[in-house]
Each structure stands twice: as structure tokens, then as C-alpha cells.
Amino acid sequence: MSTTTERTRPTAENPVVDVRGLEEVLLGRWADIRRTARAFLTDPRLHRVEGQTMAQHRETVLAQLRILAREGDVLRAFPPALGGADDHGGSLARFEETIVADPSLQIKAGVQWGLFASAILHLGTADHHARLLPGAMSVDVPGVFAMTETGHGSDVASIGTTATYDPETREFVLHTPFRGAWKDYLGNAAVHGTAAVVFAQLVTRGVNHGVHAFYVPLRDPATGGFLPGIGGEDDGLKGGLNGIDNGRLHFDHVRVPRADLLDRYGRVAEDGTYSSPITSPGRRFFTMLSTLVQGRVSLDGAAVNTSKLALIIAVTYANQRRQFAGGSPTEEVVLLDHAEHRRRLLPLLAQTYAQAFAHERLLETFHAVFSGTADTDEDRQDLETIAAALKPASTWHALSTLQTAREACGGAGFLTENRLVSLRADLDVYVTFEGDNTVLLQLVAKRLLADHSREFKDIDAGGVARYVAGRAADAAMYRTPLVRVVQTLADGGDRRRSAGQLRDTETQRELLTDRVETMVAEVAAALRPAAKASRAEASRLFDENQHALIECARAHADLLQWEAFTAGLAKVQDPSTRQVLTWLRDLFGLTVVERNLAWYLINGRLSAGRARTVTSYIDRLLVRLRPHAQDLVDAFGYGPEHVxxxxxxxxxxxxxREAREHYRRLRASGTEPVPEKAVRSS
Amino acid sequence: MSTTTERTRPTAENPVVDVRGLEEVLLGRWADIRRTARAFLTDPRLHRVEGQTMAQHRETVLAQLRILAREGDVLRAFPPALGGADDHGGSLARFEETIVADPSLQIKAGVQWGLFASAILHLGTADHHARLLPGAMSVDVPGVFAMTETGHGSDVASIGTTATYDPETREFVLHTPFRGAWKDYLGNAAVHGTAAVVFAQLVTRGVNHGVHAFYVPLRDPATGGFLPGIGGEDDGLKGGLNGIDNGRLHFDHVRVPRADLLDRYGRVAEDGTYSSPITSPGRRFFTMLSTLVQGRVSLDGAAVNTSKLALIIAVTYANQRRQFAGGSPTEEVVLLDHAEHRRRLLPLLAQTYAQAFAHERLLETFHAVFSGTADTDEDRQDLETIAAALKPASTWHALSTLQTAREACGGAGFLTENRLVSLRADLDVYVTFEGDNTVLLQLVAKRLLADHSREFKDIDAGGVARYVAGRAADAAMYRTPLVRVVQTLADGGDRRRSAGQLRDTETQRELLTDRVETMVAEVAAALRPAAKASRAEASRLFDENQHALIECARAHADLLQWEAFTAGLAKVQDPSTRQVLTWLRDLFGLTVVERNLAWYLINGRLSAGRARTVTSYIDRLLVRLRPHAQDLVDAFGYGPEHVxxxxxxxxxxxxxREAREHYRRLRASGTEPVPEKAVRSS
Incomplete structure (x- = not known):
């Protein structure tokens, strides 16, 4: 996107960003796939049409989904035999880009291929693949992923729907025993879905083997009417994503053939005997649900891309829009030259870069696990933990970035034609679906505790974090040897030297790492008595520390992002560009420190004097980065057809330009009215 | 609203809230008017119909506006001779309630009566009142308040539209000289408005006398077409408030009769001689704009009411919804019994109470000024400052409360049927219209600086805060004599004693007041050189301190709310209720301290040990308040027809209840499937 601001010439103090080079770095490992997807997504047939009714929007998005199926290279994750490419990372990279067309389309695609078809792929076996995948892949069978219930979302293990095996007829009896067990919030359930993967408690021979998935036809494709025993409701209008027909489903003793249990991780013989390749019910549940991680990974990527769009809009506008007089008597000040405007937008830009780098690493980890190059249980658990840390960070960040951008654009930001409000409305639910952010952070915290001490692996008194087993994690991703350099920060020294220390990479790493480790150790100590306490007492202890646990996880997510940003700097060849990005990384790191400044002070990690330096150094960084703001958003690589x-x-x-020209001509003409003030004072 | 939670019995440690009594306190001085308005607003004809197209919603709201005009007691602020009651505070109290029907209706009413008719009332004279008010009051003439331009919103003094007097024809020539001078974002401009009050630079005899208001017919009421020389555009779909037809207007040398200048504060004689009862152009501008303050006052009240609705919804749900096992093997935990859920919702409840009390005081100040019992320039400036401090606080608070409530209700919160998402979408623009929050806070800061030292009254180097003159303010509203008791907090003592100090009213007051005063003094010292610096240097200095200025204003707003809450406690007669409210006030005060903990540590106001106590005491307060949460939202006094x-x-x-009964019966029947885990371990 072109810009009207004048660029400063390169000097040692004023480096220049190589926009195209930086764009390549950001495009990352799947650059070609992303470029192709972006080119494809300039097609107006795929773009959100604002102002449609809910019914129109739903039909538009279904039609767009079929275009994607035919022309959009969206089947990369499926087996080559069925027309796919077994390319898991590339597939997600491609899907994440879809959000620039319409978030509803991204999520509808996620429901169809990422959840419905993916459940058949990952939870089913060869027969299911051959029978069921083609229709799911081609959207001949729009599908529903029926896991969540009105009564149970985050706590999937407790869902109420049952599938009881009847050896007489060799069928499962799928049943919703009470209103709270209705499946709810399901994409494709209100109108389009003709089949579903339904999760239910598998009961056979009087034993509940826990949650399993069943393939269940829902509607007669010819009439659109529900099949016998099946009913449902439309969830109706939502705060956003109204291109998706979310709805409810219930089942009244619906007969499901034995063969339609997706039986990769649990089978039932004709006589009702249950067997599974995974002995532990807990580990089996975790394994089955872990195929869902791609949803979180792609939400993380889509959220980061949305933050990029928001910042392109707000920064471009802030570089053109003028308001209020400043140093010049005739020219008003460009918004981004107001200090508060910089302080609102630039730290968000820094965090968006951090998240973009962190997402790229997450996607690589995901690809290694799903392509089988690194897919041990440990690898899968690492992937789960990193996704559970980053998805909350990026989705909340997208909401605050969209909102800040909206406010920074004033009334113009509130107009739908400027996109920020619609994107925000759509992204809203990203913070609670595919794993509620607060619940995910507790999973992360439990993992941090487990790493901290094996003794604590059984802490789930509060019932949270059922399926994350405790074990040591990928050291490269979030563990850094501690070097106690912080003390020097608490010591004397002038302000300039202090700022110099703050921009030192090791100092930032130490400040961020130390915080995570100290907080985890404190919570671990506080929870230690839970291991030997009664259920009620353990629950109380857990509750008392719930907020601290979540804070640990947030701190860990900050560190993950910072490490990824720092590693990303090495990929930037051009020294001038790397200089600017290093300032941006410093801004991110110090903004995290500033947000938690009280913790550093209370725990003696920073003296009061050094703490003041954090803020004043951030102010200096904002001034330094200001001339590069447009380049930094241009490097996101989206064109006007995307924005x-x-x-x-x-x-x-x-x-x-027109307004200033008008006043210039008026002044030159000699007919400009004199201000009353000037008349009075003369 | 009734609740299913069991109430604790009254004991010394467990007081019981007198819900009805507390409701009376909250209804405040205009209780009868509020009650009547609320009863009226149960009428389904006035309620938001979700899922309408923009065009339908606009027509619905116009029809509702006419119902209000006929039946809604909405003309209280107008002169008795014209059917009003000269009741300014009561009128606003009544309007603020309208938000429970539909925020679009509140704002459409605000445009019609609070801006358009009110401008005729306050800026016009007897002839205008007689000629123009009846149509505006009855909505026979739907009106536009045409002040904001595409190019200038916050900086009204710089608008580009001109009204040049032509003594030949005794008319003003109203003209839009360039695209940026188009009037924009105007309610009623896209479709319904048949007349407007247009703000333009009044030029006569070669002198620009600044912004004045003109009454201008826009459309032929019969055809709906624009009158000659007038054109416009529809702003189209917005992020919310789509019941209002916002649009743009432009004027091509439109002739306005001399009599249609609203000339209370500035008149032009037939020969073009300008005269005004207010000599200073700056003070005149301030006076004319100060009639707009009622917009800010009523947005403050409406925002507080919306926060109340959000908390009623989220707390009621959190008291019924269960998720995750806890201390009991058979019962899941009610959401509000999860610590993190309390920490997310209860501080918002405390702040909503603080803002409700603060709003009541603001409304009383407003009433005193507009009814003439206390309407000196100083009174008006106090009113401006308090409104400019509270409107940002309450509108941002409403957004974060709605969002947190939405997330706390999970997927259910995202459904339009649960209202949170629509209310949030509508309230979004409250933070930038009727004075952008960031700009308003700078006005507050400038006033704080002016009070701090008269020397600084001319600081508007950055062009901000043009019209707030500096002078000492209403001491009762925000000034408290400083007693240096803080030192004791930094001293030794055990944790319990420390908590005891934190709940002491004087300690909290001291902590909050001291912060405002210290920060203001620091910024004042930093800005001192600006008085004698060049324009460019002064501008640079101002910019360097802009963020600190805004922080001063926020701190001041926190203090205003805390003082109002504290004063409100005295109105509560029942000691048991007062105990609970005092905990809530403590929670508000300490949450503010916790949010700014780094400041207190850096500035030596709290020791590290005491700082830790702040958080642990907040945790104790959350546990204490938890049993009263439902009572505290029930006391807001809204019924199911409002919620x-x-x-x-x-x-x-x-x-x-149904789900638990199902499982209870299943357990009792002996047919409950055995968990696989239990089978394996046996």
C-alpha cells in the first residue's frame, strides 16, 4: 500500500526499512502458499458483503465455501489418494489468510474441513475415509461438529449426550437425556448441515468409556428436513460471524450403525466388547481431543492477521489525518505526531510483530507433529501447551487492537465501510470458542507447574486441565538458562546507562524469564498442601490460587512471544531493517515489563529509579519508531483489495491536501477573513 | 429479578442487603421520574427488534421517537409555555433510562431534543423559540445537529464551513468550501432530517467571528428531496446504533435569512455589524459550546445504566450456570464460585456503583447550572470539567463491562438473544462521540493544571483544550485537604493491621488524592518552560507530556468516583447494607490502587510488603462480597422487561436443576454406567 508520508533518508540514527525484504521474512516458511492464497482472495466473489440479512449472509458464505472447495487449494491437509497433499502446516497457513475475505468464511471453512472432515480423518479409519471423506471434502455434505452442549463447553469430558451400544441390533442409541445436553453453538447446524460428527459418552455393557465420536446423518439433503429422532433450533443472530448458521441439535434414541463409530481410538465389537489402542481413558481422551489443536493454531494465525489489517488501517489514516494546531501556525498536526496516538498504536504494532513470529514457530511445531516428523506424546503435549498459551494472547490482542484502531480513527472508525467494527464483531467470539481463553491459560499453568515439579501432576482438584499430563517441555520454545544479571539493574548508574541495559537482549530475557519462574515457584509452593488434602480443601486451595495460575500462564505467553520475536530478528539480513525491528522488539519487551512493573518492584527486580527508566525509554522508542510506522505496516504485505x-x-x-490548498489560496488571495481576535487586539 | 441462589442469614460477619432500600438510594433525587420512565419503557413497542435491516431499524426508531414525543414525558427541559417543565435534571434522568429500550432510541432522542431542539432553545432567542421549537419538540421537524465535519470533529473551532453575511440581500451565504468541510456523522441527516442547526464560521465585513449556529431547512417534507444548494450522502451501516440515519451534508452557497442566525450570543445587524454580549471570542465559543454538556452528562448516565444491565445478566447467569467439578464429587461448581470469575466481575460491579453515585452528583451539578440556581461561569466550568472526567470513565467502563460480561457468559454471551453483544456494538461509539474521550481527558488535565497554578492557564500550545479557562474548582467535588497519613503504610506492622489500614476511608482518600496532586505537580513543573518557549518548543514540550496529562485526568476521575461512592454510603440507612456497600467501596478504591501499584511503589507511597497486602485484601473482599452479588445487581431495579x-x-x-435431577435419578436407579476408570482400578 502506498503512503503519502515522506520517508526520512537513511543515516545511522535514522535507518530505513527494506519493506519488501521484511515482507518476505514475515511470509515465512509457507510464503508461496500465503502469496497464492492472498492473490486468490482478491476475488470479489469471496468478499464480505456488508448489510446483508443473516439469511443472505449465510447463503453467500455457503456459496463461497463451495468456490473454495473447487478453486481454493483448501484440501492440502487430506491424503493424496483423496486429492490432498498431506501438507498440514501449509494447509493452515492457507486457511489463516481467508480471514481477509470474511471471518465467517474462515470459520465456515474451519467447521467443514478443520473440524468435521478432520474428525473423520483423525478419529476415523480407512473405511470412514473412503466412505465419508469425499463428501465432506467437496462440501457435498456440509457437516456439523457436534461436541459442545448447552450445559458443557469448556468441560467436554462432562457432556451429557450418550451413545449406548445395543448388541441386539448392533447399533448405538444416541440420546440427549435433558435440555442441557442439547448440542449447541454448532456451525452448519441451523440450516446447511446434512451430517454431523457427534460426540457422546460411549456406553457398552454397563460401562461408560468416555467421549467418542459418531458419524450421524442429520437431514434429508433433498428436503432439508431433519431425519427421524433428530431435532434442533437456530441459534439466531449473533454478535458477529453471521455468515455461519449456528444452531442446536438433540437426539431422541437415534440408531447409529456400529460402523459409524469413528473408531481409531476405541472400537466396539459386535458383542459389545470395547477395545482401544490407548489403555488409559484420560490419555485416550486427550489424544482424541488433541486433533482439535489445529483449530487453536489457525485461530492464532487468523487473529494475528486481523491485528495486521487493523494496524494497516489505523496507521495509514493516522499518517494522513490532521487534527489540532501544533508547532506550525498554518498546519495542523498529523495524528501519529501526537504522543498519545503513538502510545496507543505503536506498542500494539510491536506486539503484533511478536505474535506473528510466535505464530510462525507454532505453525512449524504443528507441522512437525501432524506430518509425523516429531509426533511423540511429548511433542503433542508441547504443541497443545504452546497453542493454549498463544491463542488467548493473540485473540485478546486482536480485540484490543481492533478497538484501539477503531477509537483512533474516531467516527470514521465506527463506519462499516472502514471494516474495523465488523472485524471486531466477528473476532469477539475467538476469545471463547475453540477453548475459552481463561480455561486454556489454566491448562498452560498446569503444565508449567508440572514442569516445575512432578509432584504436582495430579493437581486437578478444581477439575480444570484434565487432560494435560505433566512433563518437561521443549526447552528451545520456552526455557532459557537463568543468569542472574537482574541485580545490576537494581544498582546505581545514570539514566542513559540504565536505558542501555534495558535494551540489552539478555536483560530483557532475564526480566521476562525470571518473572515466569518465580511466579510458578510461588504458586507451586502455595499448592503443595493440595496433594495431601481432602477434595474439598484441595479445591479451595486451587481456587485461592486460580488468578495467580492464570497470571503465570500470561507471563509465559509474553515470554514465548518475546523469544520468537528475538529469534526472528536473526532472519532479517538488512542491518538497517534489523535496527528498526530491534527497537520494535525492545518496545514489546519493555511494554511487557511496564505492564508488570509493580511485580518487578515488589520482588526487588527493579529499583524505583530503574522502573522510571522503563517508561522514559519506551517514550524514546516511540519517537524513534514513529517514522517507520508506515513501512512496518506496509511490510504486512496486504494490498488495497485485502484492506x-x-x-x-x-x-x-x-x-x-485539498483543504490545505484551499486555505493557502485564500491566504494568497488577500481575501481571507481576519479573525475577530486579531481585530480586537490591534 | 428473582434469584435461585440461597441467601445467607444475617450475622455480624454475614450482613444481608436490603435490596429495596438500596434500590431507592440508587434511584436518587429523581426517583419518581426514573420509576415512571422505567415503567413506560416496559412497552414492547419501544424495544429493539433484533435482526431488522438498517432501513427497517431506522423507521422503527423514528416511529418510537414519535411515541416518546406523544407519550413519553420527554419535553421536561423545555419552557412551560411550550409544554415543558423547565426541569433539566429530571429531563436527563428520564432520557438516560431510554437506553434499556434501545440505545438507538436514546441517541435519536438525544439528537432531536438534546442537540437540535436544545440548540434552538439555548442559542436562539424568543423569536426562534416561538417559530422553531414547537416543530422540533413534536418531531414534526426531525432535525439535524450539523456541527462535526469530515475534517474536524474534536477541534470544532477549526471547522471549514462558512456563513458569510451579504448586506445586499440581508442573508448569510452558507458554503462548504472543500470535501473535508462536509458535515459528517450527523444523526437524521441521511433520511429523516428536514431541517438542521448548522455550525459555521460567521464572516461579516471581512472579519471571522468564529463558529455560530444557523437554522437551515434541508429537505422538502413532502418529497424528502434536498432543497436547492444542499446535498448529502448516507454514512451507511455502522458498528452499532443502526437505528439512526447518520449522514453527510454539504452546502453550495445556500442563502440563509438573517433572522435564522441563532443569535443569543452573537448578532449581525442589517448593515453587517456584529455584536455579542460576550466580548471575548474564546469565552463566547466556550459559552455556546457549553450548552452541549448535557450530551456528555446523559451519555455518562446511559453508560452507567448499560453497565448495570450487563452485570445483571452476567451475575445472574454466573449464579446459576455450573461448570467443572470442585469440592463435591457429584455437583459442579457455580461459575461465581470460581475465583477468577469473581475477579473478573466483582470489581466491575464496584466501579459501576462508584459511577452510579458519581453520575448522580454530576446530574445535580448539571441541574443547578441549567436551572439557574448555580450558573456562574465558574459553575459552568466545574460542570464541564466533571462531565469531561466522568464521561470517558463510564463509557470505557461500559465497554469493558459489556465485553467481560460477554466473555463470562461464553458462547451464550455471543448470542444476540442475550443482548450483551448488541449493547456493546451500540455503546462503542460513546467513547468517541460528544467529545472524544482522549480529548476530554486533556481538557480535564488542563483544568487541573490551571488550578495547580494560574501561570499555566495559557497552555494550549498543542491546540488542545481551547476553551477551558483556568480557575479553582468546586472544592467539595474533587478537592480534599491532604493529611499525610500515607507514611504509616510504608512502616512496619503485621498483615492484618495493614489490611485494616487499607480499609480505612482516610487512607484510601489519601492514597487517591495524593496521586492526583503529585502527578499534577510533576507535569506542571515539566511544562513550566512552555510559557516562555517558542510555539514549536512549547508544542514539543506539551507533546512530551501528553500521556502524563491524560494519566492525571484519569487519576482525577478515579478520585471523583471514589469520593462520590464514599459520600453515597452515608445515604444508606440500614447498617447491614451499609457494611456490604462499604466492602464494595473498599474494593473499588483498592482496585484503583492495585491498577496503579507501580506508581505507589516508585513514589515511595507504599512499601513492597504493603503493596502485596493490597492484592491479598482485594481477594478477601471478593470472597466477602460474593454472597451479595445477586442482591447488589437486583438493587439496580431493572425487571425482566428491561433486561x-x-x-x-x-x-x-x-x-x-433438570440435569442434576437426571443424574440423581440415574444414580438412584442403579443403572448408571460405571466409569471405565473405576472398572480398571477395581
Whole structure:
């Protein structure tokens, strides 16, 4: 995207960003796939049409989904024999880009291929693949992923729907025993879905073997009516994502053939004998659910891409829009030259870069696990933990970035034509679906505790974090040897030297790492008595420390992002660009420190004087980065067909130019009215 | 609203809230008007119909506006001679309630009566009142308040539209000289408005006398077409408030009769001579704009009411919904019994109470000024400052409360039937219209600086805060004599004693007041050189301190709310209720301290040990307040016809009861499937 701001010339103090080179770094390992997807997504047939009714939007998105199936290279994750490419990382990289067309389309695609078809792929076996995958892949069978119930979302293990095996007829009897056990919030359930993968408690021979998945036809494709025993409701209008027909389903003793249990991890013989390749019910549940991780990974990527769009819009506008007089008597000040405006937008830009680098690493980890190059239980658990840490961080960040961008664009930001409000409405639910952020952070915390001490692997008194087993994690991703350099920060020294220390990579790493480790150790100590306490007492102890656990996980997520950003710097060849990105990384790191400044002070990690330096150094970084803001958003590599926001189109720059020209001509003409103030004082 | 939670019996440690008594206290001085308005607003004709198209929603709201005009007692602020009651505070109290029907209706009413008719009332004179008010009051003339331009929103003094007097024809020539000077974002401009109050630079005899208001017919009421020389555009779909037809207007040398200048504060004689009762152009501008303050006051009240609705919904649901096992093997835990859930919701409840009390005081100040019992320039400036401090606090708070409530209700919160998402979408723009929050906070800061030292009254180097003159303020509202008791907090003592100090009213006051005063003094010292610096240097200095200025204003707003809450405690007669409210006030005060803990540590106001106590005492307060959460939201006094959220209707409680009954019967029947885990371990 072109910009009207004048670029500073390169000097040692004023480096210049190599926008195209930086764009390549950000495109990452799957650059070609991303580029192809972005080119494809310039097609107006795929773009959100604002102002449609819910019914129209739903039909538009279904039609777009079929275009994707035919032309969009969206089947990369499936087996080559069925037209796929067994390319898991590339597939997600491609899906994440879809959000620039319409988040509803991204999520509808996620429901169809990432959840419905993917459950058949990962939980089913050869017969299911041959019978069921083609229809799911081609969208001949729009499918529902029926896991969540009205009564149970985050706690999937406790769902109420049952599938009881009847050896007489060799069928499962699928049943919803009470209203709270209705399946709910399901994409494709209200209108389009003709089949579903339904999760239910598998009961055979009087034993409940826990949650398993069943393939269940829902509607007669010819009439659209429900099949016998099946009913449902439309969830109706939502806060966003209204291109997806979410709804409820219930089952009244619906007969499911034995063969339609997706039986990779649990089978029932004709006589009702249950068997599974995984002995432990807990580990089996975790394994089955772990195929869901791709949802979290792709939400993380989509959220980061949305933050990029928001910042392109807000920064471009802030570089053109002028408001309030400043140092010049005739020119108003460009918004981004107001200090508060910089302080609102630039730290968000820094965090978006951090998250973009962190997401790339997550995607690589995901690819290694799903392609089988690194797919031990440990690898899968690492992947789960990293996804559970990053998805909350990036989805919450996207909401605050969209909102700050919206406010920074004033009334213009509130107009749908400028996209920020619709994107925000759509992204809202990203923080609670595919794993509620607060619940995910507790999974992360439990893993941190487990790493801290094996004794604590059985802490799930509160019932949280049922399926994350405790073990040591991928050291490269989040463990750094501790070097106690922090003390020097608490010591004397002038302000300039202090700032110098703050921009030192090892100092930042130490500050962030130390915080995670100290907090985890404190919570671990507080929870130690839980191991030997009664259920009620353990539960109380856990509750008392719940907030601290979540804070540990957030701190860990901050560190993950910072480490990824720091590692990303090494990929930048051009020294001038690397200089700017290093300032941006420093801004991210110090913003995290500033947000938690009280902790550093209370725990003696920073003296009061050094703590002040954090803020003043952030202010210096904001001034340094300001001239590069446009380049840094341009490097996200989205064109006008992706951004599609009137205020980021250059129109505002043109309006400002016209207004200034008007006043210039008026002054030159000698007919400019004299201000009353000037008349009075003369 | 009824609740299914069991109430604790009254003991010294467990007081009981007198819900009805507390409701009376909250209804405040205009209790009768509020009660009547709430009863009226149960009428389904006035309620938001979800899922309408923009065009339908606009027509619905216009029809509702006419119902309000006929039946809604909405003309209280107008002169008795014209059917009003000269009741300014009561009028706003009544309007603020309208938000429970539909925020679009509140804002459409605000445009019609609070801006358009109010401008005629306050800026016009007897002839205008007689000629123009009846149509505006009855909505026979739907009106536009045409102040904001595409190019200038916050900086009204710099608008580009001109009204140049032509003594030949005794008319003003109203003209939009360039695209950026188009009027924009105007309610009623896209479709319904048949007349407007247009703000333009008044030019006569070659002198620009600054911004004045003109009454201008826009459309032929019969055809709906624009009158000659007038054009416009529809702003189209917005992020919310789509019941209002916002649009743009432009004027091509439109002739306005001399009599249609609203000339209370500035008149032009037939020969073009300008005169005004207010000599200073700056003070005149401030006076004319100060009639707008009622917009900010009513947004503050409406935002507080919306936070109340959000908390009623989220707390009621959190008291019924169960998720995750806890201390009991058979019962899941009610959401509000999870510590993190309390920590997310209860501080928001405390702040909502603080803002409700603060709003009541603001409304009383407003009433005193507008009814003439206390309407000196100083009174008006106090009113401006308090409104400018509270409106940002309450509108941002409403957004975060709605969002947190939405997330706390999970997927259910995202369904439109539960109202949170629509309310949030509508309230979004409250933070930037009627004075952008960030700009308003700078006005507050400038006033704080002016009070701090008269020398600084001319600081508007950055062009911000043009019209707030500096002078000492209403001491009762925000000034408290400083007693240096803080030192004791930094001293030794055990944890219990420390907590005892933190709940001491004087300690909290001291902590909050000291922060405001210290920060203001620091910024004042930093800005001192600006008085004698060049324009460019002064501007740079101002920019360097802009963020600190905004922080001062926020701290001041926190203090205002805390003082109002504290004063409100005295109105509560029942000691048991007062005990609970005092805990809630403590929670508010200490949450503010916790949010700014780094400041207290850096500035030596709290020792590290005491700082830890702040958080642990907050945790204790959350546990104490938890049993009273339902009572505290019930006391807001809204019934099911106001709340209209499916999840707060008791349906969730019924679902939970049914599910538990199902499992109880299953256990009793002896046919309950045995968990696989139990089979294996036996």
C-alpha cells in the first residue's frame, strides 16, 4: 500500500526499512502458499458483503465455501489418494489468510474441513475415509461438529449426550437425556448441515468409556428436513460471524450403525466388547481431543492477521489525518505526531510483530507433529501447551487492537465501510470458542507447574486441565538458562546507562524469564498442601490460587512471544531493517515489563529509579519508531483489495491536501477573513 | 429479578442487603421520574427488534421517537409555555433510562431534543423559540445537529464551513468550501432530517467571528428531496446504533435569512455589524459550546445504566450456570464460585456503583447550572470539567463491562438473544462521540493544571483544550485537604493491621488524592518552560507530556468516583447494607490502587510488603462480597422487561436443576454406567 508520508533518508540514527525484504521474512516458511492464497482472495466473489440479512449472509458464505472447495487449494491437509497433499502446516497457513475475505468464511471453512472432515480423518479409519471423506471434502455434505452442549463447553469430558451400544441390533442409541445436553453453538447446524460428527459418552455393557465420536446423518439433503429422532433450533443472530448458521441439535434414541463409530481410538465389537489402542481413558481422551489443536493454531494465525489489517488501517489514516494546531501556525498536526496516538498504536504494532513470529514457530511445531516428523506424546503435549498459551494472547490482542484502531480513527472508525467494527464483531467470539481463553491459560499453568515439579501432576482438584499430563517441555520454545544479571539493574548508574541495559537482549530475557519462574515457584509452593488434602480443601486451595495460575500462564505467553520475536530478528539480513525491528522488539519487551512493573518492584527486580527508566525509554522508542510506522505496516504485505477500508485508501490524504490548498489560496488571495481576535487586539 | 441462589442469614460477619432500600438510594433525587420512565419503557413497542435491516431499524426508531414525543414525558427541559417543565435534571434522568429500550432510541432522542431542539432553545432567542421549537419538540421537524465535519470533529473551532453575511440581500451565504468541510456523522441527516442547526464560521465585513449556529431547512417534507444548494450522502451501516440515519451534508452557497442566525450570543445587524454580549471570542465559543454538556452528562448516565444491565445478566447467569467439578464429587461448581470469575466481575460491579453515585452528583451539578440556581461561569466550568472526567470513565467502563460480561457468559454471551453483544456494538461509539474521550481527558488535565497554578492557564500550545479557562474548582467535588497519613503504610506492622489500614476511608482518600496532586505537580513543573518557549518548543514540550496529562485526568476521575461512592454510603440507612456497600467501596478504591501499584511503589507511597497486602485484601473482599452479588445487581431495579436476556431469565437455573435431577435419578436407579476408570482400578 502506498503512503503519502515522506520517508526520512537513511543515516545511522535514522535507518530505513527494506519493506519488501521484511515482507518476505514475515511470509515465512509457507510464503508461496500465503502469496497464492492472498492473490486468490482478491476475488470479489469471496468478499464480505456488508448489510446483508443473516439469511443472505449465510447463503453467500455457503456459496463461497463451495468456490473454495473447487478453486481454493483448501484440501492440502487430506491424503493424496483423496486429492490432498498431506501438507498440514501449509494447509493452515492457507486457511489463516481467508480471514481477509470474511471471518465467517474462515470459520465456515474451519467447521467443514478443520473440524468435521478432520474428525473423520483423525478419529476415523480407512473405511470412514473412503466412505465419508469425499463428501465432506467437496462440501457435498456440509457437516456439523457436534461436541459442545448447552450445559458443557469448556468441560467436554462432562457432556451429557450418550451413545449406548445395543448388541441386539448392533447399533448405538444416541440420546440427549435433558435440555442441557442439547448440542449447541454448532456451525452448519441451523440450516446447511446434512451430517454431523457427534460426540457422546460411549456406553457398552454397563460401562461408560468416555467421549467418542459418531458419524450421524442429520437431514434429508433433498428436503432439508431433519431425519427421524433428530431435532434442533437456530441459534439466531449473533454478535458477529453471521455468515455461519449456528444452531442446536438433540437426539431422541437415534440408531447409529456400529460402523459409524469413528473408531481409531476405541472400537466396539459386535458383542459389545470395547477395545482401544490407548489403555488409559484420560490419555485416550486427550489424544482424541488433541486433533482439535489445529483449530487453536489457525485461530492464532487468523487473529494475528486481523491485528495486521487493523494496524494497516489505523496507521495509514493516522499518517494522513490532521487534527489540532501544533508547532506550525498554518498546519495542523498529523495524528501519529501526537504522543498519545503513538502510545496507543505503536506498542500494539510491536506486539503484533511478536505474535506473528510466535505464530510462525507454532505453525512449524504443528507441522512437525501432524506430518509425523516429531509426533511423540511429548511433542503433542508441547504443541497443545504452546497453542493454549498463544491463542488467548493473540485473540485478546486482536480485540484490543481492533478497538484501539477503531477509537483512533474516531467516527470514521465506527463506519462499516472502514471494516474495523465488523472485524471486531466477528473476532469477539475467538476469545471463547475453540477453548475459552481463561480455561486454556489454566491448562498452560498446569503444565508449567508440572514442569516445575512432578509432584504436582495430579493437581486437578478444581477439575480444570484434565487432560494435560505433566512433563518437561521443549526447552528451545520456552526455557532459557537463568543468569542472574537482574541485580545490576537494581544498582546505581545514570539514566542513559540504565536505558542501555534495558535494551540489552539478555536483560530483557532475564526480566521476562525470571518473572515466569518465580511466579510458578510461588504458586507451586502455595499448592503443595493440595496433594495431601481432602477434595474439598484441595479445591479451595486451587481456587485461592486460580488468578495467580492464570497470571503465570500470561507471563509465559509474553515470554514465548518475546523469544520468537528475538529469534526472528536473526532472519532479517538488512542491518538497517534489523535496527528498526530491534527497537520494535525492545518496545514489546519493555511494554511487557511496564505492564508488570509493580511485580518487578515488589520482588526487588527493579529499583524505583530503574522502573522510571522503563517508561522514559519506551517514550524514546516511540519517537524513534514513529517514522517507520508506515513501512512496518506496509511490510504486512496486504494490498488495497485485502484492506478494503475507505479511510486507508488515500482519500483522507487527498482531503487534507485539498483543504490545505484551499486555505493557502485564500491566504494568497488577500481575501481571507481576519479573525475577530486579531481585530480586537490591534 | 428473582434469584435461585440461597441467601445467607444475617450475622455480624454475614450482613444481608436490603435490596429495596438500596434500590431507592440508587434511584436518587429523581426517583419518581426514573420509576415512571422505567415503567413506560416496559412497552414492547419501544424495544429493539433484533435482526431488522438498517432501513427497517431506522423507521422503527423514528416511529418510537414519535411515541416518546406523544407519550413519553420527554419535553421536561423545555419552557412551560411550550409544554415543558423547565426541569433539566429530571429531563436527563428520564432520557438516560431510554437506553434499556434501545440505545438507538436514546441517541435519536438525544439528537432531536438534546442537540437540535436544545440548540434552538439555548442559542436562539424568543423569536426562534416561538417559530422553531414547537416543530422540533413534536418531531414534526426531525432535525439535524450539523456541527462535526469530515475534517474536524474534536477541534470544532477549526471547522471549514462558512456563513458569510451579504448586506445586499440581508442573508448569510452558507458554503462548504472543500470535501473535508462536509458535515459528517450527523444523526437524521441521511433520511429523516428536514431541517438542521448548522455550525459555521460567521464572516461579516471581512472579519471571522468564529463558529455560530444557523437554522437551515434541508429537505422538502413532502418529497424528502434536498432543497436547492444542499446535498448529502448516507454514512451507511455502522458498528452499532443502526437505528439512526447518520449522514453527510454539504452546502453550495445556500442563502440563509438573517433572522435564522441563532443569535443569543452573537448578532449581525442589517448593515453587517456584529455584536455579542460576550466580548471575548474564546469565552463566547466556550459559552455556546457549553450548552452541549448535557450530551456528555446523559451519555455518562446511559453508560452507567448499560453497565448495570450487563452485570445483571452476567451475575445472574454466573449464579446459576455450573461448570467443572470442585469440592463435591457429584455437583459442579457455580461459575461465581470460581475465583477468577469473581475477579473478573466483582470489581466491575464496584466501579459501576462508584459511577452510579458519581453520575448522580454530576446530574445535580448539571441541574443547578441549567436551572439557574448555580450558573456562574465558574459553575459552568466545574460542570464541564466533571462531565469531561466522568464521561470517558463510564463509557470505557461500559465497554469493558459489556465485553467481560460477554466473555463470562461464553458462547451464550455471543448470542444476540442475550443482548450483551448488541449493547456493546451500540455503546462503542460513546467513547468517541460528544467529545472524544482522549480529548476530554486533556481538557480535564488542563483544568487541573490551571488550578495547580494560574501561570499555566495559557497552555494550549498543542491546540488542545481551547476553551477551558483556568480557575479553582468546586472544592467539595474533587478537592480534599491532604493529611499525610500515607507514611504509616510504608512502616512496619503485621498483615492484618495493614489490611485494616487499607480499609480505612482516610487512607484510601489519601492514597487517591495524593496521586492526583503529585502527578499534577510533576507535569506542571515539566511544562513550566512552555510559557516562555517558542510555539514549536512549547508544542514539543506539551507533546512530551501528553500521556502524563491524560494519566492525571484519569487519576482525577478515579478520585471523583471514589469520593462520590464514599459520600453515597452515608445515604444508606440500614447498617447491614451499609457494611456490604462499604466492602464494595473498599474494593473499588483498592482496585484503583492495585491498577496503579507501580506508581505507589516508585513514589515511595507504599512499601513492597504493603503493596502485596493490597492484592491479598482485594481477594478477601471478593470472597466477602460474593454472597451479595445477586442482591447488589437486583438493587439496580431493572425487571425482566428491561433486561430481556434469555440467560438471565431463570432458564439456565431450570436446565441445571433438570440435569442434576437426571443424574440423581440415574444414580438412584442403579443403572448408571460405571466409569471405565473405576472398572480398571477395581
Amino acid at each position: 478494503r477500508a475507505a479511510i486507508a485508501s488515500g482519500a483522507e490524504g487527498e482531503r487534507q | 430481556r436476556a434469555a440467560i438471565a431469565s431463570g432458564a439456565e437455573g431450570e436446565r441445571q
